[in-house]
Amino acid sequence: MTVILPEGTSLGTMQAPLTWVFSHTGKFVGKVAVQVQGGNGFLLIRKGEEIAYWFRYGKMVLRGSAAREYLLSQGVIELTLCRYTEEEFSIALEWCNGHGVQIAGSAHAMTPATGSEEPRVQTQVEPPQTQPPVRQVPAMLWSDDGIVMVGRCGAGGLEILAGMKPADLDERALCSSFGVARKLADTLGIGEISDFTLETRSGTYLVSEEDEGILCLIATPDVPFGRVRALLQRR
Numbered sequence: 001m002t003v004i005l006p007e008g009t010s011l012g013t014m015q016a017p018l019t020w021v022f023s024h025t026g027k028f029v030g031k032v033a034v035q036v037q038g039g040n041g042f043l044l045i046r047k048g049e050e051i052a053y054w055f056r057y058g059k060m061v062l063r064g065s066a067a068r069e070y071l072l073s074q075g076v077i078e079l080t081l082c083r084y085t086e087e088e089f090s091i092a093l094e095w096c097n098g099h100g101v102q103i104a105g106s107a108h109a110m111t112p113a114t115g116s117e118e119p120r121v122q123t124q125v126e127p128p129q130t131q132p133p134v135r136q137v138p139a140m141l142w143s144d145d146g147i148v149m150v151g152r153c154g155a156g157g158l159e160i161l162a163g164m165k166p167a168d169l170d171e172r173a174l175c176s177s178f179g180v181a182r183k184l185a186d187t188l189g190i191g192e193i194s195d196f197t198l199e200t201r202s203g204t205y206l207v208s209e210e211d212e213g214i215l216c217l218i219a220t221p222d223v224p225f226g227r228v229r230a231l232l233q234r235r
Contacts, residue, residue, distance in 0.1 A: 003054070005031060005042065005092045008082030012149075014164035015078050018071045021045065030084035031092060036077040041067060044092055052096045052103055064102045081164065146223035148203065153178075154213035166218065178207050178214045 008030050014020075021032055026048040033042050034055065041055030041062075053067035062070055071077060084092065096103055149163035153175035158165070165171075178196075185193045195208035206217040 003042070003056075003095070005095055006082075006084060006088035008084045008088055010167045011081040011083055012164040012167045012169075013078060013080040014160045015076050016160075017075060018068075018077060018079075021079065022048070022050075025081075028081065028083065029086075029089060031082045033080040033082060034071060034077050036071070036074045041071075043068075043071075044089070044096070046089070050104070052093070052101050054096070054099075054101050063100060064104070079164070146220045147217065148220060149216075149218045151216045151218075152210075152213045153216060158216070159213075163218075169218075174205075174207075174216055175214065177205075178209060181207070 018034075021043070025032075025045045028048075029046050031042050031044055034040065037057070039055060039057035041053070043053045044051040050068070053062075053064055053071070055062045055067035055070060057070075093103060095101075147163060149165055149169075150161045151165070151174075152159045152161055158171040158175055177198075181193060181196050185191065195206070198205045198207075201221065203221050204219040204223060206215075206219070208215045
């Protein structure tokens with residue numbers, strides 16, 4: 001089955017448990033594309049309300065509560081938020097209606113779209129592999145409004161600890177920025193640096209060296225420069 005839904009406007013991709021969606025989409029209207037264990041699918045969200053679920057694993061297709069339960073059983077999944085206009089959302093709903101995907105005001109009340117009980121995922125799909133634990137982020141960093149992303153650059157590249165990666169973020173440039181800053185500091189003769197903050201039109205970037213890599217924090221433009229630095233100092 002080929003899924004043809006509007007692409008919408010991508011707000012970025014991240015790795016997190018499905019429960020992250022429930023607490024961070026109060027103002028979001030659109031599609032959340034999901035990928036996990038070689039399968040893919042989507043859920044539709046309207047301002048925090050779960051409207052529809054669809055997931056495909058090999059030749060098996062899960063809809064409604066069956067898809068929701070499977071995604072909840074996975075520790076970490078890949079999530080891509082795609083914001084919809086009302087017209088795009090209506091097109092997505094029409095596709096769901098035409099392909100047996102139940103539309104619900106609350107996913108907790110969802111039943112399989114076919115009207116009969118679908119087999120549980122565990123009896124149809126190979127046991128999921130052990131998922132890596134979700135990295136914990138200091139509460140004072142992530143609880144502040146206006147923080148878009150907290151990440152760590154290490155040998156394996158950028159690891160998203162909280163939030164989501166902006167679609168236009170250059171991971172390579174972000175991870176190499178600390179080394180560039182050090183070279184600049186050496187050239188200017190200003191001594192060693194342990195962190196720096198860069199203000200741009202798209203937001204404020206805070207980068208700091210720590211034992212496990214380079215901590216990177218991205219804040220929206222409306223967050224004051226001093227407040228971002230204070231977050232780093234008290235973490």
